[in-house]
Amino acid sequence: MFDKNQISILKEAVDKENAKTQEKLQKRPERKAVFTTGSGAPVNRYYTPVDIEDLDYMDDLGLPGQFPYTRGVQPNMYRGQFWTMRMYAGFATAEESNKRYKFLVEQGSSGLSVAFDLPTQIGYDSDHPLSEGEVGKVGVAIDSLADMEILFDGIPLDKVSTSMTINAPASVLLAMYIAVAEKQGVSSDKLRGTIQNDILKEYIARGTYIFPTEPSMRLITDIFAYCSKDVPQWNTISISGYHIREAGSTAAQEVGFTLADGIAYVEAAIKAGLDVDAIAPRLSFFFNAHNDLLEEVAKFRAARRLWARIMKDRFGAKDPKSMQLKFHTQTGGSTLTAQQPENNIVRVAIQTLAAVLGGTQSLHTNSKDEALALPNEDSVRVALRTQQIVAHESGVTEVVDPLAGSYYIEAKTKEIEDAAYNYIKKIDEIGGATKAIDLGYIQQEIMDASYDYQKKVESGEIIVVGMNKYQIEEEAPKGLLRVDPSVGEMQKAKLAELRAKRDNAKVSNALEALRTACQGTDNVMPLILEAVRAYATLGEICGVMREVFGEYQQTVNL
């Protein structure tokens, strides 16, 4: 992109300037001996064309909406429409959560995002002993189709797109969603939304796994196959770096480990006989947005470019949609402080800018009180307004990928792409993401990065405003959202009633048919759907699968 002659003249000038400035800096040192990004990667004093002399515009950037999609997956990005403002919500009972969804839609939220409680995420009914104290706490409790009907009451499923953060039992919750739509008279080909369905990152970082790796991968490819025919507009997986970053990874690790997981899913699908271009367009991604604005923008651009290259070169994808990395972003929960929670609004605003300048397709903004509890309505409103201010007032949405061509941004984009690629290479050498997880390699890398960060915070090398500097005396904040402790009892009563009044012979027939499918190789989705329609509970369905598949045993290295 640059004239060789000019580069060498510039190199000389840079060297000269550097020598001169270093002399000055001897007398007047800078604030720090070493400057780094939020992820600890080195940062030079300034960047010039010398730092990106190998950049080839058409190969490395392309035009917006064109391979390798560095500049975004659409030619006009937010000039067409804004990203989907999708606030993750759900708590207590289906009735309470249904109210919150209606509130969010009224406030201008453009898509729903369902948070399930932990028993639901781990495939236990609310009356299971391990569910004690957990029912309705971090999300809504769903035990059967009956709860799901209440959750989406009055919400037309052909009009909204719904994202469900559900992984190990994703097939069951998707089946429930399809069954609710049927009752509304909406056929499954009209449904739009996403299931997270990313089990590998559960083993790595998030922890809500149930089954061992092999049957889990089979469930995922069964969903891919079923949806490619019956629910064609559904995003069948959201391959998530978010939790990897929350667990303490660097930005480059976030990209590298997430795309390595992506490769494992594509390989599993191909092995199951699916065509890469039949499934890849329905893959979506989920990333974090932290405070280092420019590093994060570079990260999103690097992820897009690297994935496009992997799909084209490694998997021979032909459909451009297979090469386009589309992603949801959530602002970084771990960057929020319990101290002076108002400051979190500012952090979230910076992170929102990073996601938007990085070309996200949808965004959840965290609320200021999330280091303390689930957010209340007022703080959720401010978080949503933050997105609306960036959309309508900041001006960054009027032009596509405005930071492209910045020497620093392009250098960082390349650096993150290279570092992520090296992680993928290393994981390939180990034998793929599943193997690397079983050996604890990925977990260990993340833990090292997270401990390193913690030590830097404690030594004061990293400043977190209000937490290790500029502290004040504070009273415990008031008005935090509290989940009614009687939710657990209410769910138990609902379950008892359901078990008494449903056709139990039909339930056990459906469960036995599912067991047979799990033992064989038939796609399990149609059988799960039958069981759900008969009002078999989530715990019963997952119970059958637990019996056939067994349970995952975590590898813990300290």
Next chain:
Amino acid sequence: MDRPIRVLVAKPGLDGHDRGAKVIARALRDAGMEVIYTGLRQTAEQIVNAAIQEDVDCVAMSILSGAHNTLLPKVVELLREEQAEDILVIGGGVIPGEDIPYLKEKGIKEIFTPGTPTQVTIDFIKANVNIK
């Protein structure tokens, strides 16, 4: 003190957020303590069994699921039933300030909320542990 302090770092409840637990485990180890980490999804019974089996001086529990008021007191109760009430029990995680007095009343000696330097936890354990 003629032997290192032994600590069981435990994750009660169903949440998978183990960044804090692992950081604490490493920091305690770096401070010279012997650390056993249970891994995720431990019931109160499992935690108490491990504490007794491993003959620990302190049980440090990390929980971010919101089930702390149910699960943390249960561990103290079961330790008492096993005549192991001399074991120091502490907790940490996303725990609202207004729940802390209740938890302390139930026998959890201290609750460390987000942003607490690991050194504070280390010092607390050293000052409060009953070495047998």
